Amino acid sequence: MQNVARSPVTTDSVEDTGQMPAVMFGGATPPDRRPALPPTEHDYEKIQGSSEFRSLRGRFRRFVFPMSVAFFGWYMTYVLLAAYAHDFMSVKVAGEINIGIVLGVLQFVSTIAIMLTYVRFATRRIDPRVAEIRRQAGVDEK
Amino acid sequence: MTTTEAMRATPDSMPRGIDNVLAAPGAPAAVDPVLNTLVFALFVAITLYVVYRVSNRDRSTAGYYAADSAFTGRQNGIALSGDFLSAASFLGIAGAIAVHGYDGFLYSIGFLVAWLVDLLLIAELLRNTGRFTMGDVLGFRMKQRPVRAASATSTLIISFFYMLAQMAGAGGLVALLLDIHGGIGQALIIGVVGLVMVLYVLVGGMKGTTWVQIIKAGILIVTAILMTVFLFGKFGFSISNLLSAAAEKSPMGESLLQPGGQYGASETSKLDFVSLSVALILGAAALPHVLMRFYTVPNSKEARRSVVWATWCMALFYVCTLVIGFGAAAMVSTDDIKAAPGGENSAAPLLALEIGGTLLLGIVSAVAFATILAVVAGLTITASASFAHDVYANVIRRGDTAPVDEVRVARITAVVVGALSIVGGILANGQNIAFLVALAFAVAASANLSTLLFSLFWKRFNTTGTLWAIYGGLAACLVLVFFSPVVSGVPESIFPGADFAWFPLKNPGLVSIPFSFLCGFLGTILSRDEADSRKQAEMEVRSLTGIGA
Numbered sequence: 001m002q003n004v005a006r007s008p009v010t011t012d013s014v015e016d017t018g019q020m021p022a023v024m025f026g027g028a029t030p031p032d033r034r035p036a037l038p039p040t041e042h043d044y045e046k047i048q049g050s051s052e053f054r055s056l057r058g059r060f061r062r063f064v065f066p067m068s069v070a071f072f073g074w075y076m077t078y079v080l081l082a083a084y085a086h087d088f089m090s091v092k093v094a095g096e097i098n099i100g101i102v103l104g105v106l107q108f109v110s111t112i113a114i115m116l117t118y119v120r121f122a123t124r125r126i127d128p129r130v131a132e133i134r135r136q137a138g139v140d141e142k
Numbered sequence: 143m144t145t146t147e148a149m150r151a152t153p154d155s156m157p158r159g160i161d162n163v164l165a166a167p168g169a170p171a172a173v174d175p176v177l178n179t180l181v182f183a184l185f186v187a188i189t190l191y192v193v194y195r196v197s198n199r200d201r202s203t204a205g206y207y208a209a210d211s212a213f214t215g216r217q218n219g220i221a222l223s224g225d226f227l228s229a230a231s232f233l234g235i236a237g238a239i240a241v242h243g244y245d246g247f248l249y250s251i252g253f254l255v256a257w258l259v260d261l262l263l264i265a266e267l268l269r270n271t272g273r274f275t276m277g278d279v280l281g282f283r284m285k286q287r288p289v290r291a292a293s294a295t296s297t298l299i300i301s302f303f304y305m306l307a308q309m310a311g312a313g314g315l316v317a318l319l320l321d322i323h324g325g326i327g328q329a330l331i332i333g334v335v336g337l338v339m340v341l342y343v344l345v346g347g348m349k350g351t352t353w354v355q356i357i358k359a360g361i362l363i364v365t366a367i368l369m370t371v372f373l374f375g376k377f378g379f380s381i382s383n384l385l386s387a388a389a390e391k392s393p394m395g396e397s398l399l400q401p402g403g404q405y406g407a408s409e410t411s412k413l414d415f416v417s418l419s420v421a422l423i424l425g426a427a428a429l430p431h432v433l434m435r436f437y438t439v440p441n442s443k444e445a446r447r448s449v450v451w452a453t454w455c456m457a458l459f460y461v462c463t464l465v466i467g468f469g470a471a472a473m474v475s476t477d478d479i480k481a482a483p484g485g486e487n488s489a490a491p492l493l494a495l496e497i498g499g500t501l502l503l504g505i506v507s508a509v510a511f512a513t514i515l516a517v518v519a520g521l522t523i524t525a526s527a528s529f530a531h532d533v534y535a536n537v538i539r540r541g542d543t544a545p546v547d548e549v550r551v552a553r554i555t556a557v558v559v560g561a562l563s564i565v566g567g568i569l570a571n572g573q574n575i576a577f578l579v580a581l582a583f584a585v586a587a588s589a590n591l592s593t594l595l596f597s598l599f600w601k602r603f604n605t606t607g608t609l610w611a612i613y614g615g616l617a618a619c620l621v622l623v624f625f626s627p628v629v630s631g632v633p634e635s636i637f638p639g640a641d642f643a644w645f646p647l648k649n650p651g652l653v654s655i656p657f658s659f660l661c662g663f664l665g666t667i668l669s670r671d672e673a674d675s676r677k678q679a680e681m682e683v684r685s686l687t688g689i690g691a
Contacts, residue, residue: 042689044680056686061599064262072423075255079419082248082401083412089244090400095382096389100244100401107251108457114258115453122446130687137689 042137056129174500175320181508193350203545207274207527208437209349215444219451221352222435224359228517229510237486239467243398250460252422259427261449266442267598267685276433277532280593283677284605287537292612294532296589297430300582301525305518307578309567312514318488319507329568336564339519343556351519358516362509366462373469387472414647421651425583428590431524442688526555577628588615588654596662603666604673610665615658622650
């Protein structure tokens, strides 16, 4: 119903016919009266080149790439310790609880923590930028 | 009434203690097949009714494949955890912890951390870019037909491996839970499981299948929580007490609580464990039936919420399996677990019998069955969508089909997939094919994850790179497994008599995953076809903002 994606194949051909006249007769007709662009078609290259989009993309990648490297590294450290450092993992910290169990539970904790951090980041830094770009592109926010 | 019937069915089992009964292999287990069947039949009846009620019988592709994208993030998140919590992760992980101790716990950590890959890198972008299948995303800015064919190949292979393992597992579970040991009886049950699953998919489409997952995940998690709270209470709400009781009872002693119980034997087995861990975290995020779930929500924010809900459910559940696993080690003797039909998998059911009697055993058994049923239904709809949408509509008909035809093909495919999985499940029953699950994860990580990430984040990535990465990763997995101890060379192999193994690891991920990324990179820079910059712009803008989605 709402927001169902269109097939990329059809989008492509409509966009072709839609943009050609605008380029060819660009000087003669005002740009906002280009005839063949239906309301759902967008000039993606223009949006991609806009400073708002570049800032969104940069902000997003500066968060998710380092974070992915961090959690993957932390997970691999844990896996390698479990595979090759048995003595270290077997050191008891409290009662029967050893470092291996503590580190394992910490993997749970770090996963939840990273998840919550990301949701907070996305709500504060990403969603408003997306809303602004969508508004400029003329897409209604639901 | 059911109890008396069961008493008659297994006359010796009730008065004697469970230890005595199960100590002798082949003796009737202290299970109540009638009660188990009743609870399971109740589950099937309820879910079928729900599936029937929610199905709107519309013939649109969006309805069949993606439930009209009308689920909320919370609903889809619970369904996602349902897709993930296969019988392998409930019975398997609890059993592995009970028998091998700490090393079983490591599985659950991999499954959980894997959600971060989906949350950070895939879920939202995939939801914005695609529509029904993984091929929608991979083919977005590439040449449609070859890329969709490759994507469908990997989807179908992964789904088939995964399904075969589940169906064969159903046979073992039948032996344990319904006390059916004959080959024909087990084959009959596998047939019933396949039939019900096809019914879910045909009647309910994605919407019905999702509700089955939600119901199943709910029952599974609640059951696990109840068992956990009970066990905790029994050991004075102290993890330390529980652990020391487990270590005392287990023949492994203190080493039950330390890593190395399952994989610490040799340098090769340690490396094998690392390889498995990498495949778990990277493969789980790229399983096609998990990816397809993200299309059942209306937008990327709901996709994000799905992952959050799924992560909470899984974290809760795996903390429970940790307690259940060590609880089983503390209360049921390891020899009993190993001697019971189903081996390790019987740890959780035996514990249920010990703490809650036949009724709790019946519920746990039914939940385990329901789990197999729901997971194979999810796999069936994924395989049918991939074939109908990618292969039929886009490769064979080149995008020129009516939605009604596409859904018809999808339904026929679901029946074929169901039939194949019944036959495959019966043939594989009793075979040691647990490696197929690990292999499915390795293929997902090698063929799907590399191409998804390149496609979403690397501007220059092109059609050749996509094909190299998918087929390269796929071939690497299959070839390495074929020449590994899984297939030949050791007594546990499929062909113990032959020896053509030269690859030492049972899990190919450590080699095949980097190999697939390398293939994608080389295919892209060595080929002459240019990436379509306009489609790339569209994909990038769409994936991040949802404009046009």
